[in-house]
Amino acid sequence: MKTAENxxxxxxxxPVWKNNPVMVQILGICSSLAVTVQLKTAxxxxxxxxxxxxxxxxxxxxxxxMIPRNIRIIAELCIVATLVIIAxxxxxxxxxxxxxxxxxxxGLIITNCIVMGRAESFALANPPFLSFLDGIxxxxxxxxxxxxxxxxxxLLGSGKLLGFDVIPGAFYSAGYENMGFxxxxxxxxxxxxLLVWLHRTLFNK
Amino acid sequence: MSSNTKSIxxxxxxxxxxxxxxxxxxxxxxxxxxxxxxxDRHKNLLKSAGLIDDQDNNAPAYIEKLYxxxxxxxxxxxxxxxxxxxxRGEKALPIYLYIKRTEIESYIVPINAQGLWGKINGYLxxxxxxxxxxxxxxxKHSETxxxxxxxxxxxxxxxxxxxxxxxKEGKFVSxxxxxxxxxxxxxxxxxxxxxxxxxxxxxxxxxxSASMKDILKEYESVSVxxxxxxxxxxxxxxxxxxxx
Numbered sequence: 001m002k003t004a005e006n007x008x009x010x011x012x013x014x015p016v017w018k019n020n021p022v023m024v025q026i027l028g029i030c031s032s033l034a035v036t037v038q039l040k041t042a043x044x045x046x047x048x049x050x051x052x053x054x055x056x057x058x059x060x061x062x063x064x065x066m067i068p069r070n071i072r073i074i075a076e077l078c079i080v081a082t083l084v085i086i087a088x089x090x091x092x093x094x095x096x097x098x099x100x101x102x103x104x105x106x107g108l109i110i111t112n113c114i115v116m117g118r119a120e121s122f123a124l125a126n127p128p129f130l131s132f133l134d135g136i137x138x139x140x141x142x143x144x145x146x147x148x149x150x151x152x153x154x155l156l157g158s159g160k161l162l163g164f165d166v167i168p169g170a171f172y173s174a175g176y177e178n179m180g181f182x183x184x185x186x187x188x189x190x191x192x193x194l195l196v197w198l199h200r201t202l203f204n205k
Numbered sequence: 206m207s208s209n210t211k212s213i214x215x216x217x218x219x220x221x222x223x224x225x226x227x228x229x230x231x232x233x234x235x236x237x238x239x240x241x242x243x244x245d246r247h248k249n250l251l252k253s254a255g256l257i258d259d260q261d262n263n264a265p266a267y268i269e270k271l272y273x274x275x276x277x278x279x280x281x282x283x284x285x286x287x288x289x290x291x292x293r294g295e296k297a298l299p300i301y302l303y304i305k306r307t308e309i310e311s312y313i314v315p316i317n318a319q320g321l322w323g324k325i326n327g328y329l330x331x332x333x334x335x336x337x338x339x340x341x342x343x344x345k346h347s348e349t350x351x352x353x354x355x356x357x358x359x360x361x362x363x364x365x366x367x368x369x370x371x372x373k374e375g376k377f378v379s380x381x382x383x384x385x386x387x388x389x390x391x392x393x394x395x396x397x398x399x400x401x402x403x404x405x406x407x408x409x410x411x412x413x414s415a416s417m418k419d420i421l422k423e424y425e426s427v428s429v430x431x432x433x434x435x436x437x438x439x440x441x442x443x444x445x446x447x448x449x
Contacts, residue, residue, distance in 0.1 A: 086230045089231055096241035
Protein backbone atom coordinates (compact mmCIF):
# COMPACT_ATOMS: atom_id res chain seq x y z
CA MET A 1 0.00 0.00 0.00
CA LYS A 2 2.69 2.37 1.14
CA THR A 3 4.90 1.60 -1.83
CA ALA A 4 1.99 2.05 -4.24
CA GLU A 5 1.38 5.50 -2.85
CA ASN A 6 5.04 6.34 -3.00
CA UNK A 7 5.21 5.23 -6.57
CA UNK A 8 2.22 7.38 -7.51
CA UNK A 9 3.79 10.42 -5.87
CA UNK A 10 7.08 9.73 -7.58
CA UNK A 11 5.38 9.41 -10.96
CA UNK A 12 3.59 12.67 -10.35
CA UNK A 13 6.50 14.74 -9.09
CA UNK A 14 9.53 13.35 -10.85
CA PRO A 15 8.79 15.11 -14.16
CA VAL A 16 8.15 18.38 -12.36
CA TRP A 17 11.76 18.80 -11.36
CA LYS A 18 14.13 15.84 -11.56
CA ASN A 19 13.11 14.69 -15.01
CA ASN A 20 11.57 17.88 -16.33
CA PRO A 21 10.50 17.44 -19.96
CA VAL A 22 11.77 20.86 -21.06
CA MET A 23 14.93 21.19 -18.98
CA VAL A 24 16.14 17.59 -19.01
CA GLN A 25 14.58 15.99 -22.04
CA ILE A 26 14.63 19.26 -24.04
CA LEU A 27 11.17 18.59 -25.48
CA GLY A 28 8.47 21.09 -26.36
CA ILE A 29 10.93 23.92 -27.01
CA CYS A 30 9.09 25.25 -30.05
CA SER A 31 5.94 26.20 -28.22
CA SER A 32 7.85 27.48 -25.21
CA LEU A 33 9.45 30.04 -27.50
CA ALA A 34 6.21 31.03 -29.15
CA VAL A 35 3.66 31.48 -26.40
CA THR A 36 5.75 32.94 -23.60
CA VAL A 37 5.59 36.62 -24.49
CA GLN A 38 2.73 37.03 -22.05
CA LEU A 39 1.98 35.22 -18.83
CA LYS A 40 -1.69 34.77 -19.70
CA THR A 41 -1.16 32.83 -22.91
CA ALA A 42 1.54 30.75 -21.24
CA UNK A 43 -0.80 29.72 -18.43
CA UNK A 44 -3.60 28.79 -20.81
CA UNK A 45 -1.20 26.87 -23.01
CA UNK A 46 0.20 25.02 -20.00
CA UNK A 47 -3.30 24.08 -18.87
CA UNK A 48 -4.30 22.91 -22.34
CA UNK A 49 -1.18 20.79 -22.68
CA UNK A 50 -1.53 19.31 -19.20
CA UNK A 51 -5.09 18.22 -19.89
CA UNK A 52 -4.19 16.80 -23.28
CA UNK A 53 -1.20 14.79 -21.98
CA UNK A 54 -3.12 13.55 -18.96
CA UNK A 55 -6.14 12.36 -20.90
CA UNK A 56 -4.19 10.98 -23.83
CA UNK A 57 -2.07 9.00 -21.37
CA UNK A 58 -5.23 7.79 -19.66
CA UNK A 59 -6.94 6.73 -22.87
CA UNK A 60 -3.87 5.12 -24.41
CA UNK A 61 -3.05 3.29 -21.21
CA UNK A 62 -6.61 2.00 -20.91
CA UNK A 63 -6.42 0.71 -24.47
CA UNK A 64 -2.81 -0.48 -24.24
CA UNK A 65 -3.66 -4.18 -24.38
CA MET A 66 -6.04 -3.70 -27.29
CA ILE A 67 -4.02 -1.43 -29.56
CA PRO A 68 -2.44 -3.61 -32.28
CA ARG A 69 1.35 -3.12 -32.26
CA ASN A 70 1.60 -2.43 -35.97
CA ILE A 71 -0.72 0.58 -35.95
CA ARG A 72 0.00 1.87 -32.47
CA ILE A 73 1.56 5.18 -33.52
CA ILE A 74 -1.38 6.03 -35.74
CA ALA A 75 -3.83 5.05 -33.04
CA GLU A 76 -2.00 7.21 -30.50
CA LEU A 77 -1.95 10.14 -32.89
CA CYS A 78 -5.65 9.74 -33.52
CA ILE A 79 -6.42 9.92 -29.80
CA VAL A 80 -4.08 12.86 -29.22
CA ALA A 81 -5.46 14.75 -32.21
CA THR A 82 -9.02 14.28 -31.02
CA LEU A 83 -8.16 15.63 -27.58
CA VAL A 84 -6.29 18.59 -29.02
CA ILE A 85 -9.17 19.56 -31.29
CA ILE A 86 -11.59 19.32 -28.38
CA ALA A 87 -9.28 21.55 -26.32
CA UNK A 88 -9.13 24.02 -29.19
CA UNK A 89 -12.92 24.07 -29.55
CA UNK A 90 -13.34 24.70 -25.83
CA UNK A 91 -10.85 27.57 -25.96
CA UNK A 92 -12.66 29.07 -28.94
CA UNK A 93 -15.95 28.87 -27.09
CA UNK A 94 -14.89 30.28 -23.74
CA UNK A 95 -11.59 32.14 -24.19
CA UNK A 96 -11.82 33.50 -27.70
CA UNK A 97 -9.23 36.26 -27.37
CA UNK A 98 -6.62 33.95 -25.93
CA UNK A 99 -7.35 31.30 -28.50
CA UNK A 100 -6.78 33.88 -31.22
CA UNK A 101 -3.43 34.79 -29.70
CA UNK A 102 -2.40 31.16 -29.37
CA UNK A 103 -3.54 30.62 -32.96
CA UNK A 104 -1.86 27.55 -34.41
CA UNK A 105 0.03 26.65 -31.29
CA UNK A 106 -2.91 24.89 -29.70
CA GLY A 107 -3.22 22.74 -32.79
CA LEU A 108 0.50 22.14 -32.67
CA ILE A 109 0.18 20.44 -29.28
CA ILE A 110 -0.32 17.36 -31.46
CA THR A 111 3.27 17.60 -32.60
CA ASN A 112 4.59 18.43 -29.14
CA CYS A 113 7.06 15.66 -28.44
CA ILE A 114 6.04 15.54 -24.81
CA VAL A 115 2.62 14.11 -25.68
CA MET A 116 3.79 11.35 -27.99
CA GLY A 117 6.87 10.72 -25.87
CA ARG A 118 4.84 10.05 -22.74
CA ALA A 119 2.36 7.90 -24.65
CA GLU A 120 5.13 5.74 -26.10
CA SER A 121 7.42 5.49 -23.13
CA PHE A 122 5.00 5.48 -20.22
CA ALA A 123 1.33 4.95 -21.05
CA LEU A 124 1.92 1.84 -23.15
CA ALA A 125 3.62 0.11 -20.23
CA ASN A 126 1.72 1.33 -17.18
CA PRO A 127 -1.83 1.16 -15.80
CA PRO A 128 -4.27 4.04 -16.49
CA PHE A 129 -4.16 5.79 -13.11
CA LEU A 130 -0.38 6.01 -13.01
CA SER A 131 -0.32 7.14 -16.64
CA PHE A 132 -2.82 9.86 -15.85
CA LEU A 133 -0.61 11.08 -13.00
CA ASP A 134 2.42 10.93 -15.27
CA GLY A 135 0.57 13.13 -17.74
CA ILE A 136 -0.35 15.66 -15.06
CA UNK A 137 3.23 15.67 -13.76
CA UNK A 138 4.71 16.25 -17.20
CA UNK A 139 2.14 18.94 -17.90
CA UNK A 140 3.10 20.71 -14.69
CA UNK A 141 6.78 20.29 -15.51
CA UNK A 142 6.28 21.83 -18.93
CA UNK A 143 3.89 24.46 -17.60
CA UNK A 144 6.23 25.57 -14.82
CA UNK A 145 8.95 26.33 -17.35
CA UNK A 146 6.49 28.10 -19.61
CA UNK A 147 5.21 30.25 -16.76
CA UNK A 148 8.73 31.03 -15.50
CA UNK A 149 9.89 32.08 -18.93
CA UNK A 150 6.73 34.09 -19.56
CA UNK A 151 7.06 35.77 -16.15
CA UNK A 152 10.57 36.96 -16.96
CA UNK A 153 9.72 37.97 -20.52
CA UNK A 154 6.55 39.87 -19.70
CA LEU A 155 8.11 41.59 -16.70
CA LEU A 156 11.27 42.71 -18.46
CA GLY A 157 9.81 43.05 -21.95
CA SER A 158 6.64 45.00 -21.32
CA GLY A 159 6.85 45.88 -17.62
CA LYS A 160 3.62 44.02 -16.94
CA LEU A 161 2.38 40.85 -15.32
CA LEU A 162 -0.86 39.29 -16.54
CA GLY A 163 -1.50 42.54 -18.38
CA PHE A 164 -1.22 44.79 -15.31
CA ASP A 165 1.54 47.37 -15.03
CA VAL A 166 3.89 46.40 -12.24
CA ILE A 167 6.92 48.60 -12.88
CA PRO A 168 6.18 51.89 -11.14
CA GLY A 169 6.03 54.99 -13.32
CA ALA A 170 8.87 56.53 -11.30
CA PHE A 171 11.25 53.92 -12.75
CA TYR A 172 10.41 55.00 -16.26
CA SER A 173 10.86 58.66 -15.48
CA ALA A 174 14.22 57.76 -13.93
CA GLY A 175 15.30 56.40 -17.31
CA TYR A 176 14.31 52.73 -17.07
CA GLU A 177 13.25 51.18 -20.35
CA ASN A 178 11.54 47.94 -21.28
CA MET A 179 13.79 45.45 -22.99
CA GLY A 180 12.34 45.04 -26.45
CA PHE A 181 14.59 42.05 -26.96
CA UNK A 182 12.63 40.07 -24.37
CA UNK A 183 9.61 40.13 -26.69
CA UNK A 184 11.51 38.28 -29.41
CA UNK A 185 11.86 34.52 -29.63
CA UNK A 186 15.66 34.44 -29.07
CA UNK A 187 15.12 35.83 -25.58
CA UNK A 188 13.11 32.73 -24.69
CA UNK A 189 15.94 30.58 -25.99
CA UNK A 190 18.42 32.35 -23.74
CA UNK A 191 16.17 32.13 -20.69
CA UNK A 192 15.54 28.43 -21.25
CA UNK A 193 19.27 27.92 -21.71
CA LEU A 194 19.95 29.65 -18.40
CA LEU A 195 17.28 27.53 -16.70
CA VAL A 196 18.83 24.34 -18.05
CA TRP A 197 22.21 25.51 -16.77
CA LEU A 198 20.77 26.27 -13.35
CA HIS A 199 19.04 22.90 -13.23
CA ARG A 200 22.16 20.97 -14.18
CA THR A 201 24.31 22.86 -11.69
CA LEU A 202 21.91 22.25 -8.82
CA PHE A 203 21.35 18.67 -9.80
CA ASN A 204 24.85 17.42 -10.42
CA LYS A 205 26.17 18.59 -7.10
CA MET B 206 -9.02 -13.49 -36.47
CA SER B 207 -5.86 -12.59 -38.31
CA SER B 208 -3.85 -9.70 -36.95
CA ASN B 209 -4.54 -7.60 -40.04
CA THR B 210 -8.30 -7.86 -39.66
CA LYS B 211 -7.91 -7.02 -36.02
CA SER B 212 -5.88 -3.90 -36.85
CA ILE B 213 -8.40 -2.72 -39.39
CA UNK B 214 -11.31 -3.33 -37.06
CA UNK B 215 -9.56 -1.50 -34.25
CA UNK B 216 -8.80 1.43 -36.54
CA UNK B 217 -12.40 1.66 -37.69
CA UNK B 218 -13.80 1.59 -34.18
CA UNK B 219 -11.25 4.12 -32.94
CA UNK B 220 -11.99 6.50 -35.82
CA UNK B 221 -15.69 6.17 -35.20
CA UNK B 222 -15.39 6.95 -31.50
CA UNK B 223 -13.05 9.89 -32.14
CA UNK B 224 -15.25 11.41 -34.81
CA UNK B 225 -18.26 11.03 -32.55
CA UNK B 226 -16.46 12.91 -29.78
CA UNK B 227 -15.42 15.65 -32.19
CA UNK B 228 -18.94 16.04 -33.50
CA UNK B 229 -20.33 16.37 -30.00
CA UNK B 230 -17.69 18.95 -29.03
CA UNK B 231 -18.10 20.94 -32.21
CA UNK B 232 -21.89 21.07 -32.33
CA UNK B 233 -22.25 21.49 -28.58
CA UNK B 234 -19.98 24.53 -28.49
CA UNK B 235 -21.08 26.04 -31.78
CA UNK B 236 -23.46 28.65 -30.30
CA UNK B 237 -20.79 29.97 -27.92
CA UNK B 238 -18.27 30.19 -30.73
CA UNK B 239 -20.65 32.01 -33.05
CA UNK B 240 -21.37 34.53 -30.32
CA UNK B 241 -17.65 35.07 -29.78
CA UNK B 242 -17.02 35.48 -33.48
CA UNK B 243 -19.77 38.07 -33.85
CA UNK B 244 -18.56 39.93 -30.80
CA ASP B 245 -15.07 39.89 -32.22
CA ARG B 246 -16.32 41.28 -35.54
CA HIS B 247 -18.16 44.08 -33.78
CA LYS B 248 -15.12 44.80 -31.67
CA ASN B 249 -13.00 45.09 -34.80
CA LEU B 250 -15.53 47.34 -36.48
CA LEU B 251 -15.43 49.65 -33.48
CA LYS B 252 -11.65 49.47 -33.46
CA SER B 253 -11.43 50.43 -37.12
CA ALA B 254 -13.72 53.38 -36.43
CA GLY B 255 -11.42 54.38 -33.58
CA LEU B 256 -14.08 53.97 -30.90
CA ILE B 257 -12.08 51.51 -28.85
CA ASP B 258 -8.40 50.88 -28.51
CA ASP B 259 -6.36 47.73 -28.77
CA GLN B 260 -5.33 47.95 -25.17
CA ASP B 261 -8.81 48.30 -23.75
CA ASN B 262 -10.30 45.27 -22.18
CA ASN B 263 -13.95 45.85 -22.79
CA ALA B 264 -16.84 43.84 -21.46
CA PRO B 265 -19.02 42.18 -24.12
CA ALA B 266 -22.08 44.16 -23.04
CA TYR B 267 -20.20 47.43 -23.48
CA ILE B 268 -19.06 46.44 -26.97
CA GLU B 269 -22.61 45.58 -28.03
CA LYS B 270 -23.95 48.82 -26.56
CA LEU B 271 -21.30 50.89 -28.31
CA TYR B 272 -21.97 49.00 -31.51
CA UNK B 273 -25.72 49.47 -31.49
CA UNK B 274 -25.41 53.15 -30.57
CA UNK B 275 -22.79 54.21 -33.10
CA UNK B 276 -22.69 51.82 -35.99
CA UNK B 277 -25.33 51.47 -38.64
CA UNK B 278 -25.14 48.81 -41.29
CA UNK B 279 -26.74 49.17 -44.69
CA UNK B 280 -26.48 48.16 -48.31
CA UNK B 281 -25.52 50.22 -51.33
CA UNK B 282 -25.86 49.33 -55.00
CA UNK B 283 -23.14 49.69 -57.62
CA UNK B 284 -23.92 53.36 -58.18
CA UNK B 285 -23.51 54.14 -54.50
CA UNK B 286 -27.23 54.50 -53.77
CA UNK B 287 -28.62 53.09 -50.54
CA UNK B 288 -30.90 50.14 -51.12
CA UNK B 289 -33.28 48.55 -48.70
CA UNK B 290 -32.33 45.15 -47.43
CA UNK B 291 -35.21 43.19 -49.04
CA UNK B 292 -34.83 44.93 -52.41
CA ARG B 293 -31.13 44.59 -52.72
CA GLY B 294 -29.86 42.74 -55.74
CA GLU B 295 -27.06 40.23 -55.91
CA LYS B 296 -24.50 42.95 -56.39
CA ALA B 297 -25.36 45.13 -53.41
CA LEU B 298 -22.44 45.92 -51.15
CA PRO B 299 -22.53 45.99 -47.36
CA ILE B 300 -21.29 49.13 -45.70
CA TYR B 301 -21.18 50.36 -42.11
CA LEU B 302 -21.56 53.95 -41.00
CA TYR B 303 -20.06 55.35 -37.85
CA ILE B 304 -22.52 58.00 -36.79
CA LYS B 305 -21.42 60.47 -34.17
CA ARG B 306 -24.54 62.11 -32.80
CA THR B 307 -26.22 62.92 -36.13
CA GLU B 308 -23.17 63.33 -38.36
CA ILE B 309 -21.58 60.56 -40.33
CA GLU B 310 -18.05 60.41 -39.04
CA SER B 311 -16.72 57.64 -41.24
CA TYR B 312 -17.84 54.73 -43.37
CA ILE B 313 -16.46 51.26 -42.95
CA VAL B 314 -15.83 48.82 -45.76
CA PRO B 315 -15.55 45.12 -45.01
CA ILE B 316 -12.31 43.77 -46.43
CA ASN B 317 -12.65 40.16 -47.47
CA ALA B 318 -9.34 39.85 -49.18
CA GLN B 319 -7.25 37.07 -50.54
CA GLY B 320 -4.07 36.49 -48.59
CA LEU B 321 -1.23 34.11 -49.31
CA TRP B 322 -2.72 31.08 -47.56
CA GLY B 323 -6.38 31.96 -47.36
CA LYS B 324 -8.90 34.69 -46.80
CA ILE B 325 -8.07 37.78 -44.80
CA ASN B 326 -11.11 39.33 -43.16
CA GLY B 327 -11.05 42.81 -41.75
CA TYR B 328 -12.45 46.32 -41.88
CA LEU B 329 -11.18 49.50 -43.45
CA UNK B 330 -12.67 52.70 -42.12
CA UNK B 331 -12.61 55.77 -44.35
CA UNK B 332 -13.37 59.19 -43.00
CA UNK B 333 -16.22 61.22 -44.44
CA UNK B 334 -13.97 63.08 -46.87
CA UNK B 335 -14.01 59.87 -48.89
CA UNK B 336 -10.27 59.60 -49.28
CA UNK B 337 -8.53 59.36 -45.92
CA UNK B 338 -8.21 56.05 -44.12
CA UNK B 339 -9.18 56.37 -40.49
CA UNK B 340 -8.54 52.82 -39.40
CA UNK B 341 -7.85 49.25 -40.42
CA UNK B 342 -8.31 45.99 -38.56
CA UNK B 343 -8.01 42.29 -39.31
CA UNK B 344 -10.12 39.82 -37.38
CA LYS B 345 -9.46 36.60 -39.22
CA HIS B 346 -6.67 35.28 -41.40
CA SER B 347 -4.60 32.20 -42.00
CA GLU B 348 -1.21 33.76 -42.68
CA THR B 349 1.94 32.36 -41.07
CA UNK B 350 2.26 33.49 -37.44
CA UNK B 351 5.29 35.72 -37.05
CA UNK B 352 5.47 36.53 -40.77
CA UNK B 353 2.27 37.36 -42.65
CA UNK B 354 0.43 36.91 -39.37
CA UNK B 355 1.83 40.27 -38.29
CA UNK B 356 -1.07 41.87 -40.17
CA UNK B 357 -3.09 41.43 -37.00
CA UNK B 358 -0.60 43.42 -34.96
CA UNK B 359 -1.42 46.97 -34.02
CA UNK B 360 1.81 48.50 -35.39
CA UNK B 361 0.83 47.30 -38.84
CA UNK B 362 -2.79 48.35 -38.56
CA UNK B 363 -2.01 51.78 -37.10
CA UNK B 364 0.15 52.26 -40.15
CA UNK B 365 -2.95 52.78 -42.26
CA UNK B 366 -4.34 55.68 -40.30
CA UNK B 367 -4.19 58.96 -42.18
CA UNK B 368 -3.15 57.41 -45.49
CA UNK B 369 -5.04 58.29 -48.66
CA UNK B 370 -6.73 56.13 -51.24
CA UNK B 371 -6.47 58.90 -53.83
CA UNK B 372 -3.38 60.54 -55.36
CA LYS B 373 -2.48 64.20 -55.39
CA GLU B 374 -4.88 64.91 -58.27
CA GLY B 375 -7.73 63.28 -56.36
CA LYS B 376 -7.83 60.22 -58.57
CA PHE B 377 -8.43 56.80 -57.04
CA VAL B 378 -5.23 54.77 -56.66
CA SER B 379 -6.03 52.58 -53.63
CA UNK B 380 -3.58 51.93 -50.84
CA UNK B 381 -0.64 49.57 -51.10
CA UNK B 382 1.70 47.77 -48.77
CA UNK B 383 5.30 48.70 -49.47
CA UNK B 384 8.17 46.24 -49.55
CA UNK B 385 9.84 47.58 -46.46
CA UNK B 386 9.48 50.87 -44.65
CA UNK B 387 7.69 53.60 -46.58
CA UNK B 388 10.30 56.22 -45.78
CA UNK B 389 13.03 54.11 -47.43
CA UNK B 390 11.41 52.61 -50.49
CA UNK B 391 8.62 54.90 -51.67
CA UNK B 392 9.15 58.12 -53.54
CA UNK B 393 8.10 61.35 -51.89
CA UNK B 394 4.87 62.10 -53.76
CA UNK B 395 3.46 58.57 -53.32
CA UNK B 396 4.06 58.24 -49.61
CA UNK B 397 0.45 58.94 -48.73
CA UNK B 398 -0.67 55.87 -50.68
CA UNK B 399 1.71 53.36 -49.10
CA UNK B 400 2.00 51.72 -45.69
CA UNK B 401 5.02 50.00 -44.15
CA UNK B 402 5.35 46.37 -45.18
CA UNK B 403 6.16 43.37 -43.04
CA UNK B 404 9.59 41.89 -43.49
CA UNK B 405 9.38 38.24 -44.44
CA UNK B 406 5.85 38.66 -45.73
CA UNK B 407 6.21 40.21 -49.16
CA UNK B 408 3.61 37.93 -50.71
CA UNK B 409 1.00 38.52 -48.04
CA UNK B 410 1.46 42.23 -48.63
CA UNK B 411 1.20 41.82 -52.38
CA UNK B 412 -2.00 39.79 -52.20
CA UNK B 413 -3.58 42.07 -49.64
CA SER B 414 -2.73 45.19 -51.67
CA ALA B 415 -4.22 43.68 -54.82
CA SER B 416 -7.42 42.56 -53.11
CA MET B 417 -7.79 45.85 -51.33
CA LYS B 418 -7.58 47.68 -54.62
CA ASP B 419 -10.32 45.48 -56.11
CA ILE B 420 -12.55 45.98 -53.11
CA LEU B 421 -12.05 49.72 -52.91
CA LYS B 422 -12.72 49.97 -56.64
CA GLU B 423 -16.11 48.41 -56.07
CA TYR B 424 -16.80 50.92 -53.36
CA GLU B 425 -15.45 53.81 -55.40
CA SER B 426 -18.94 55.05 -56.29
CA VAL B 427 -19.68 55.41 -52.58
CA SER B 428 -16.35 57.10 -51.94
CA VAL B 429 -17.01 59.56 -54.77
CA UNK B 430 -20.29 60.53 -53.13
CA UNK B 431 -18.50 61.16 -49.89
CA UNK B 432 -15.86 63.23 -51.68
CA UNK B 433 -18.57 65.38 -53.24
CA UNK B 434 -20.31 65.59 -49.90
CA UNK B 435 -23.45 64.01 -51.32
CA UNK B 436 -23.76 61.14 -48.90
CA UNK B 437 -25.60 63.18 -46.34
CA UNK B 438 -28.90 61.80 -45.23
CA UNK B 439 -29.01 59.34 -42.42
CA UNK B 440 -31.17 56.52 -43.57
CA UNK B 441 -33.24 54.47 -41.18
CA UNK B 442 -31.42 51.37 -40.19
CA UNK B 443 -32.03 48.80 -42.84
CA UNK B 444 -31.50 45.91 -40.51
CA UNK B 445 -28.33 44.13 -39.71
CA UNK B 446 -26.11 43.28 -42.59
CA UNK B 447 -25.24 39.68 -42.32
CA UNK B 448 -21.90 39.36 -43.79
CA UNK B 449 -20.25 35.97 -44.34
